Amino acid sequence: MASLRPFTGVLTRLAARQLRASSATLGLSSIQTRLHSSKHPKGFEPPTTEELEELRERVQDFTRREITEAVAAHTDKSDAFPNEMWPKLGEAGFLGVTVDGDVGGLGMGYQAHCVVMEEISRASGSIGLSYAVHSHVCVNQLQLNGTPEQKQKHLPGLVAGTSIGALAMSESGSGSDVVSMRTTAKAVDGGYLIKGSKMWITNGPDADLIVVYAKTQPDAGSKGITAFLVGTKTEGVSCTRKLDKMGMRGSNTGELVFDNVFIPAENVLSTVNGGVHMLMEGLDLERLVFSAGPLGIMQAAFDVAAPFSHQRKQFGQPIAHNQLIQGKLADMYTKLQASRAYTYTTAKRLDEQGVIRTQDCAGSILYAAERATECSLDCIQLLGGMGYVEEMPASRLLRDAKLYEIGAGTSEIRRIVIGRAFNKEYANA
Helix, strand or coil: CCCCCCCHHHHHHHHHHHHHHHHCCCCCCHHHHHHCCCCCCCCCCCCCHHHHHHHHHHHHHHHHHHCCHHHHHHHHHHCCCCCCHHHHHHHHCHHHCCCCHHHCCCCCCHHHHHHHHHHHHHHCHHHHHHHHHHHHHHHHHHHHHCCHHHHHHHHHHHHHCCCCEEEECCECCECCCHHHCCCEEEEECCEEEEEEEEEEEECCCCCCEEEEEEECCHHHHHHHEEEEEEECCCCCEEEEEECCCCCCCCCCEEEEEEEEEEEEHHHEECCCCCHHHHHHHHHHHHHHHHCHHHHHHHHHHHHHHHHHHHHCEECCEEHHHCHHHHHHHHHHHHHHHHHHHHHHHHHHHHHHHCCCCHHHHHHHHHHHHHHHHHHHHHHHHHHHHHHHCCCCCHHHHHHHHHHCCCCCCCHHHHHHHHHHHHHHHHHCC
16 A cells, blocks of 8 residues: 655644643633634644645645546546545545544644645545545544544544545435434434435445434424434445436445434434534535535646647647637636635634634635536536547546535525525624
């Protein structure tokens, strides 16, 4: 197994930070309070620009060796995730970016997580999606909300890539309206019996551990939802089918059924009937980290279109000398840079202030996702006939990009979320 060059500079600085944090006394400064935000690992300090650049270089080094264009194309065509990638990602340290160091994580924050997500998605959108679902919506939820015992039991394997994580929230009749879920968890002696089904579950066919949301008090609406840690080998858990998708092929998505699955009380994640707060905050953070996926796809589209337009000649000169072509390249580049600035500004604010702004988490993925679809279409157009054949990755980029206008809340829902955030601010003014 190929291993990643050590993060010599980053890890040395992280170790020094954690040492300082462990010896610090409480109440020394407002800075220490901020840096020990509940949204971050123990001893966290916001990364410097140099640390983030070094991290990006290491991810690029990894993807050049492990997620080549041949791997990305085969993953798409075979519609099968390369399972050998999980331990490689774990060895590289990428599966625990936001996780405490004492369970194997890097102890970094959301800017760093976005960097890794962007660069993996640049190499393969589908591998990037499965990576994010594992490392963020499962691992990060456990990091933020798990008990010390739950973390010690599950995080080492998830961070190492020896077990695979997922999250089961959506159902066939409750996608955007997630609070209307019908899956129930009935209290019994020693725990709960979960009954119902979940749809559109990324990593569902492959997962070992799933964060499952169910209604423990069905008549209480949003105030009766609880999250559980469910092992897929538990009796009564099954994946009834793998979905055949237009894009993100190889990022396996399935329908899960829970047939009176007994879950012990110690597998409750956070608090009973307190799942909706975790769910909504999780969606905010998910939208932020997932917004880096479209960034990677946009960069990949530009990586394909820019050199092609300077190599392809018509009428005796490269087509890039045509002002119409220059205009498309300029638009692609500008959309990418604007989207990147929005995502990383939002992530930096979260890292430095511990503040989650719902409108910016939704806004960053809203903007990046729509721009990624546009840039992928422009890539196809710039390649002409070659953009319409499978010899080039342009088709894959478009099919993968479109998912980000649908998953983690559609573009329409994101606009509603932003509008409601404004309403809440003005109502409290």
